[in-house]
Amino acid sequence: MRLPRWFHLLGSPPFIYKLAGKVTPWLGVISCVLLAIGAYWGLVIAPPDRVQGEVYRVLFIHPQIAYVSVMAYVVMAVAAGIGYVWRIKLAHAVAVTAAPIGASFTACALATGSLWGRPTWGTYWQWTDPRIMSETLLLFLFLGYLALRAAFEDRDKADRVSAILAVVGVVDVPIIHYSVIWWNSLHQGPSIMKLDKPSIAPEMLTPFLIMVLAFTVCFLWLLLNGLRAEIVERERDSRWIQQLVEGANG
Amino acid sequence: MELCARELSVWRGERCLFDGLDFELGPQQLGLVVGANGSGKTTLLRVLAGLSAATSGVISWRGSAPDSLPFEQRGEIAYRGHLDGLKRDLTVLENLRFYAAIWGGEMNLDELVADLALSSAAHVRVRYLSAGQQRRASLATLKLCAAKLWILDEPTTNLDADGRSKIVGWVRAHLASGGIAVVATHQPDEFRQRGTVLVEL
Amino acid sequence: MAPFLSIVDRDVRIAARRLSEAANPLLFFVIVTTLFPLALSPSSDEIREVGTGVLWVSTLLSSLLALEGLFRSDADDGSLEQLMLSPVPLGVTVLAKITAHWLITILPLIALVPILALSYSMPITALPTMFYALMLATPTLSVLVALGAALTVSLRRGGAIVGLLVLPLTAPVLIFGTRATDFGLHDQPTAGPLYLLAALAALALALGPIAIAAALRVGME
Secondary structure: OOOOOHHHHHOOOOHHHHHHHHHHHHHHHHHHHHHHHHHHHHHHHHOEEEEOEEHHHHHHHHHHHHHHHHHHHHHHHHHHHHHHHOOOOHHHHHHHHHHHHHHHHHHHHEEEEEEEEHHOOOOOOOOOOHHHHHHHHHHHHHHHHHHHHOOOOOOOHHHHHHHHHHHHHHOOHHHHHHHHHOOOOOOOOOOOOOOOOOOOOHHHHHHHHHHHHHHHHHHHHHHHHHHHHHHHHHOOOOOOHHHHHHHHHH | OOOEEEEEEEEOOOEEEEEEEEEEEEEEEEEEOOOOOOOOOOHHHHHOOOOOOOOEEEEEEOOEOHHHHHHHHHHHHHEEEEOOOOOOOEEEHHHHHHHHHHHOOOOOOOHHHOOOOOOHHHOOHHHHHHHHHHHHHHHHHHHHHOEEEEEOOOOOOOOOOOHHHHHHHHHHHHHOOOOOEEEEEOOOOHHHHOHHHHHEE | OHHHHHHHHHHHHHHHHOHHHHHHHHHHHHHHHHHHHHOOOOOHHHHHHHHHHHHHHHHHHHHHHHHHHOOOOHHHOOHHHHHHOOOOOOHHHHHHHHHHHHHHHHHHHHHHHHHHHHHHHOOHHHHHHHHHHHHHHHHHHHHHHHHHHHHHOOOOOOOOHHHHHHHHHHHHHHHHHHHHHHHHHHOOOHHHHHHHHHHHHHHHHHHHHHHHHHHHHHOOO
16 A cells, blocks of 8 residues: 555654644644633633532533543554554654653543532542543553553563553543443533533533643643654664754754 | 575664574575574574564565465474473373374374384473473474474474484484475584575574 | 364363462452451441442452463463464464363352352342353453453563553443342343443454454564
8 A cells, every 4th residue: 555655754753853843832832822711711701600600610621631631542542553553663652652641631630520529529539430430440541551661671562562452441432431321420411522402501612612622732732742752762873863962962 | 485584684672683684595405593692593583483573674485474474374384492382281292282283283193202212201291301301392393283494493402412313313304305494503513414504693 | 173172171281280270269269258348347238239349359350360370381381482373373372271261260260159149148039140240241351361461471570560451441341240230139120231241242252362462472572
């Protein structure tokens, strides 16, 4: 199968390094701006909720962080899978960068969710809630991936073995989504992903979506920054890196 | 029918084990792999057998890469490495019977065992055998598959003079009947004959 | 078919000669389920509710113990390499080994569960459901633990990490299994969770060996 040229460029570390270098400052600025706008809108401007009062404002942070954590796992699994099947080192680099970022987002999601839970459900933690369980399991999946990588000295082996684990773990991701439909739980049903009208008030919908975009861009920014560091580390013996270093020092 | 290696190079992590290896072996040819300990002989043999992948270069066994052989060709390569491949809790005969079932070999196992002077040990669990007996039992499995390519990693280790000459005889007979063999050894003169290709690492 | 049976036969034969090793997970199972009431000191009503969870978690941990070394001895003595090079597809080999170990350690465990369930004051009427649930769930558990074993086959101290890798993946099985048992306990329809367990088992048995074989190939390089 003849692949187009841009596909080959996508697998070239120097190309991606330079491209990412140009893009990340913009991503950083955009994410900061969006976060500021969304946060102000959601936390200050939007009206209080009929039922939950002011506390509901975590709606502008928690679901977005949780969504990004799941997306991070998918990015990691897809990248690892591509790296495994087509033996592209850069794809493995993406996976390895996405993992700690995803783990952090997952931990934040659990923390913000727990803070939300206390005033609304009366408890910081509800073991029987499927969403909490799945998010916790997602955290363990990230940690398992990182632990498995760390156990191997040969980086190439580590890449490929953990790719298999990541792809198998991706089965957990749909279960998170469908678990809300399958069981009674304290969690709200999906308010955005339903195909009919979303059940969230329009004044709240816009900042909600802005924050979704904001956290997504934030994730991409962190990912590309981390990816550049990972590329430098993996390619440290290659000529183009040596030239970069000399150029920087000279 | 031939085994071909072109521009074969293997890196493990950041260490280059060998680079730019080229050779070709046709029927009745023996490839002797020699080199110091740690020079990559075992790795080369594992790559040829299809257990590991080379970093770059091409290996072809009858036109296919050894690590992606079509199933019909799977019985054609026999690899015997440093490990015996025998289950220590089974007897010699049980191990041989198992491999006969796996490789689809039809052989009189009692004769095979006698040929290698293992008759007295045939019903003994492998864990109670001496190193030489274990090595002989492991090499016995070579006759259970009708393999055309034999890849042997230091096959005469632990063997006494009788055992060594038996194995050398087997390799010679295999080659004479049109087979190909790659043998890694510290004593190349034992195996050397006409048509031997020396691969030095 | 014949190679599959040969491999099952071989593994069962070896296990029969190392009976004490095969019995370890079983003993572990009994001890853990005995320790729980000691630690929880539940009342006689509570103990029934706790029983489902305890038995399922114990099954899970015992499976982990039983199968985390599934490939290690074969990797160590070179027979795994030989099987990988043989005409037998590696997926078939994997399935055969999982079957053998399921027969050796898990099936006896499932046979013990009714006795332990009774000790947890579970009514006899709940036992068939628990039995079906375990029969459907344990293949999936075995496949997942085997995956962990394959991923860590080349690591010297791989056993320690298998739990971390595998236990999160087993959560859906645990959920449906305990749900089914609980429904059975309270005379509610159990078809739903049981069908889901069956679906997971089908998925695991169909796709698991592929992933396990891939992991073994990378590990044995």
